[in-house]
Amino acid sequence: MNDGVERVKAASDIVDVVGGYLSLRQAGKTFKAVCPFHDDSRPSLDVDPTRQRYRCWACGKYGDVISFVQEIERVEFTEAMDLLARRAGISWRDREDSLQSGARDRMLVAAAWAQRQFEDALWDRQLGSTARDYLEQRGLDEDTLRRFGVGWAPGGGDWLARRAREGGVELEVLESIGLVGRQDNGGWYDRFRDRVQFPIRNPRGQPVGFGGRILPGSPAENRAPKYYNSADSAIFSKSEQLFGIDLAREAARVSGWLAIVEGYTDVLMAHQAGIVPVIATMGTALNARHLAQIRRHAGKVVLVYDADAGGDAGVERALALFAKSEIDLTVASLPEGKDPCDWLLEAGPAPFKAALEGATDLLEFTISRWFPEGIEQRVEPRSEEHTSELQSRQYLVCRL
Numbered sequence: 481m482n483d484g485v486e487r488v489k490a491a492s493d494i495v496d497v498v499g500g501y502l503s504l505r506q507a508g509k510t511f512k513a514v515c516p517f518h519d520d521s522r523p524s525l526d527v528d529p530t531r532q533r534y535r536c537w538a539c540g541k542y543g544d545v546i547s548f549v550q551e552i553e554r555v556e557f558t559e560a561m562d563l564l565a566r567r568a569g570i571s572w573r574d575r576e577d578s579l580q581s582g583a584r585d586r587m588l589v590a591a592a593w594a595q596r597q598f599e600d601a602l603w604d605r606q607l608g609s610t611a612r613d614y615l616e617q618r619g620l621d622e623d624t625l626r627r628f629g630v631g632w633a634p635g636g637g638d639w640l641a642r643r644a645r646e647g648g649v650e651l652e653v654l655e656s657i658g659l660v661g662r663q664d665n666g667g668w669y670d671r672f673r674d675r676v677q678f679p680i681r682n683p684r685g686q687p688v689g690f691g692g693r694i695l696p697g698s699p700a701e702n703r704a705p706k707y708y709n710s711a712d713s714a715i716f717s718k719s720e721q722l723f724g725i726d727l728a729r730e731a732a733r734v735s736g737w738l739a740i741v742e743g744y745t746d747v748l749m750a751h752q753a754g755i756v757p758v759i760a761t762m763g764t765a766l767n768a769r770h771l772a773q774i775r776r777h778a779g780k781v782v783l784v785y786d787a788d789a790g791g792d793a794g795v796e797r798a799l800a801l802f803a804k805s806e807i808d809l810t811v812a813s814l815p816e817g818k819d820p821c822d823w824l825l826e827a828g829p830a831p832f833k834a835a836l837e838g839a840t841d842l843l844e845f846t847i848s849r850w851f852p853e854g855i856e857q858r859v860e861p862r863s864e865e866h867t868s869e870l871q872s873r874q875y876l877v878c879r880l
Contacts, residue, residue, distance in 0.1 A: 484572030488561055491568035494532045494545040501552055517541045554683055554776035587715045590653040591687040597643055598631025598677040608632045611676050618745055619825040624752040629679045633672035641668035658711035674698040678744040685726040689716035709762055718762040720769035729777045731756035737780040739836055746820040753829035765797050771805050780808040782839045810839035
């Protein structure tokens with residue numbers, strides 16, 4: 481490991497690397513730049529080519545070329561090492577790690593290839609017409625769809641597999657990321673069919689998986705799940721991935737918060753309305769791995785759940801999770817029966833922005849839901865089950 485770190489540092493001049501992100505101005509033996517890690521009003525960041533270090537004299541951030549990439553890309557140490565090694569055209573891992581890294585690289589290349597095929601299919605005049613009509617009915621415009629790389633997986637069973645054979649793409653690699661499967665007779669079939677394809681991208685904008693929405697009216701609509709996600713792989717885990725984080729992270733750095741909604745189209749419509757620090761989980765409840773990623777980009781989360789029993793349950797699940805976290809949490813309420821996509825389409829961005837700005841502190845939200853007439857009200861239990869529920873809620877309030 482230490483040898484690899486030294487190889488990366490030796491091949492990565494800090495002035496060159498920082499200069500790829502920021503505008504540097506030489507000042508004597510050092511270089512100066514506006515610090516990207518806080519709201520800098522004057523060049524406060526020093527980059528020292530002799531010591532190969534950087535330091536901001538205003539916010540206190542400092543370190544070497546690896547920590548700079550970690551900070552600016554919001555990635556872990558090994559990801560920063562990989563980025564710098566690829567930039568320098570070297571390897572920093574041992575043989576076994578290099579083999580695993582090579583396999584991951586092939587997966588990323590295959591996922592990017594598949595995303596392009598799906599996107600081309602959506603904008604094909606005939607092939608994607610029905611899918612485009614559906615998305616237009618949802619109120620999504622072409623600019624938004626292209627920004628998110630939305631695509632279309634045609635029906636027929638082996639459309640993607642045939643294109644892979646024609647393009648010389650390894651079907652085994654597509655299989656490893658859950659896009660195709662093997663038939664008993666040795667043939668291949670597509671796992672995504674008749675679905676609008678939402679690429680799931682990592683914070684650097686690389687496709688790592690897909691969320692497919694069955695098209696209304698599809699022959700498979702009644703026997704297939706409405707949403708279907710890529711299987712977990714070396715590059716994708718639905719229990720930690722955040723949809724839209726690649727487009728939301730810079731806005732989150734400026735605003736200091738990220739809003740979490742429930743669906744892909746909710747994220748797209750919020751971005752289309754100019755509300756950019758908005759992301760979604762992959763149909764799973766928030767967990768500690770999500771928070772570890774969120775913490776790299778923002779110090780505050782605004783939960784935006786639908787105004788129904790499922791939304792209330794989502795807020796309750798977040799209680800213990802955020803009680804142990806350094807991330808601040810507030811909850812934004814929506815009108816009864818509305819999701820963010822429909823509400824934004826009907827009412828425009830102003831009410832949704834107001835809901836985010838007026839989001840309620842978690843403790844206040846919890847008390848208002850559990851004790852709508854005030855926490856001082858005397859609550860008589862109706863049954864042993866109700867008694868247990870009240871005790872549980874009172875315990876959580878005390879923990880908060």
